[in-house]
Amino acid sequence: MLVYTVPSTALGRHVWDSPGSFGSGDCVEDGAARMEILMTISKIASICTMGANASALEKEIGPEQFPVNEHYFGLVNFGNTCYCNSVLQALYFCRPFREKVLAYKSQPRKKESLLTCLADLFHSIATQKKKVGVIPPKKFITRLRKENELFDNYMQQDAHEFLNYLLNTVADILQEERKQEKQNGLPNGCIDSENNNSPPDPTWVHEIFQGTLTNETRCLTCETISSKDEDFLDLSVDVEQNTSITHCLRGFSNTETLCSEYKYYCEECRSKQEAHKRMKVKKLPMILALHLKRFKYMDQLHRYTKLSYRVVFPLELRLFNTSGDATNPDRIGPNRGHYIAIVKSHDFWLLFDDDIVEKIDAQAIEEFYGLTSDISKNSESGYILFYQSRD
Numbered sequence: 001m002l003v004y005t006v007p008s009t010a011l012g013r014h015v016w017d018s019p020g021s022f023g024s025g026d027c028v029e030d031g032a033a034r035m036e037i038l039m040t041i042s043k044i045a046s047i048c049t050m051g052a053n054a055s056a057l058e059k060e061i062g063p064e065q066f067p068v069n070e071h072y073f074g075l076v077n078f079g080n081t082c083y084c085n086s087v088l089q090a091l092y093f094c095r096p097f098r099e100k101v102l103a104y105k106s107q108p109r110k111k112e113s114l115l116t117c118l119a120d121l122f123h124s125i126a127t128q129k130k131k132v133g134v135i136p137p138k139k140f141i142t143r144l145r146k147e148n149e150l151f152d153n154y155m156q157q158d159a160h161e162f163l164n165y166l167l168n169t170v171a172d173i174l175q176e177e178r179k180q181e182k183q184n185g186l187p188n189g190c191i192d193s194e195n196n197n198s199p200p201d202p203t204w205v206h207e208i209f210q211g212t213l214t215n216e217t218r219c220l221t222c223e224t225i226s227s228k229d230e231d232f233l234d235l236s237v238d239v240e241q242n243t244s245i246t247h248c249l250r251g252f253s254n255t256e257t258l259c260s261e262y263k264y265y266c267e268e269c270r271s272k273q274e275a276h277k278r279m280k281v282k283k284l285p286m287i288l289a290l291h292l293k294r295f296k297y298m299d300q301l302h303r304y305t306k307l308s309y310r311v312v313f314p315l316e317l318r319l320f321n322t323s324g325d326a327t328n329p330d331r332i333g334p335n336r337g338h339y340i341a342i343v344k345s346h347d348f349w350l351l352f353d354d355d356i357v358e359k360i361d362a363q364a365i366e367e368f369y370g371l372t373s374d375i376s377k378n379s380e381s382g383y384i385l386f387y388q389s390r391d
């Protein structure tokens with residue numbers, strides 16, 4: 001059985017030397033940003049957590065050490081819903097996100113949406129009398145299945161796809177509510193024609209997760225560089241065997257040559273020309289959600305296969321050079337398996353495996369890097385990493 005784990009975050013450090021093939025040379029426009037790992041969602045091969053129970057966790061942490069106002073609750077699995085549970089745990093332990101969701105809960109009652117269900121769930125965890133335990137996220141799952149047919153079944157789903165769906169849905173709900181409030185504030189019959197064409201204001205989802213990529217194209221004939229910005233809520237990077245996140249991100253910024261049938265129309269030359277194209281990160285988000293593309297469509301096999309490649313992820317990522325394959329993430333592959341979340345909360349590392357919560361050592365994170373050889377199919381590998389910006 002495969003398990004996906006969500007490692008929540010680790011703290012680590014990594015320096016990025018960008019290849020500097022063109023432009024400013026640095027892939028990240030604003031220089032040395034530092035990000036520390038907040039958590040990861042990992043995919044694991046087998047569940048080996050046995051008999052851990054909530055009170056044991058409380059005992060292990062100890063009454064003096066247990067963070068004030070913190071609650072470590074497992075989530076009941078409603079039939080292959082670990083993809084959802086792992087993402088919910090990761091988001092709960094994204095402090096800025098949790099705070100905004102809880103603040104939303106305290107606003108006047110709105111009609112039920114995925115966001116109100118999420119707010120109810122977070123509120124329910126945050127206001128538990130006990131410090132540890134298990135909660136059934138039933139209302140949230142029911143709502144999710146009602147809203148999106150993709151998740152309306154008992155099959156394993158892709159955690160990244162779910163994360164992306166959830167963040168976009170929450171942002172849409174917030175923007176829609178803001179629009180309604182604006183319209184309600186206008187005199188009767190007055191149509192707000194002015195603002196109809198302006199892009200919606202960023203919401204707190206954007207403030208937390210949105211970064212910007214710059215897509216640069218350099219015409220090889222006239223050397224003119226044109227650039228186009230593109231926003232993202234998460235970054236998907238290709239993975240290779242025995243590499244690091246740093247390496248994968250560098251691959252993201254690799255220069256690609258546009259030639260033959262893919263030539264680029266240059267406005268200067270007014271004709272199709274060969275060009276170099278590359279992406280770089282223009283603005284890093286407060287929290288970077290990095291998705292490792294571990295599902296790959298194999299032409300020979302006519303199916304998706306999972307790449308258990310060992311990709312080392314640092315606890316702290318320093319600067320960051322990304323670009324490359326920003327096209328849409330691949331459709332989901334084999335969704336067997338299991339997801340868990342590994343979260344750093346205060347100074348503890350916790351593993352959330354549905355209804356089980358365990359304290360783990362920081363070194364145990366290394367078990368989620370992946371495999372050095374492809375022989376064994378049993379693997380535990382980081383799938384979505386969350387890095388939080390420092391300073």
Ligand SMILES: [Zn+2]
Nearest residue numbers: 219222266269
């Ligand atoms: Zn040109």
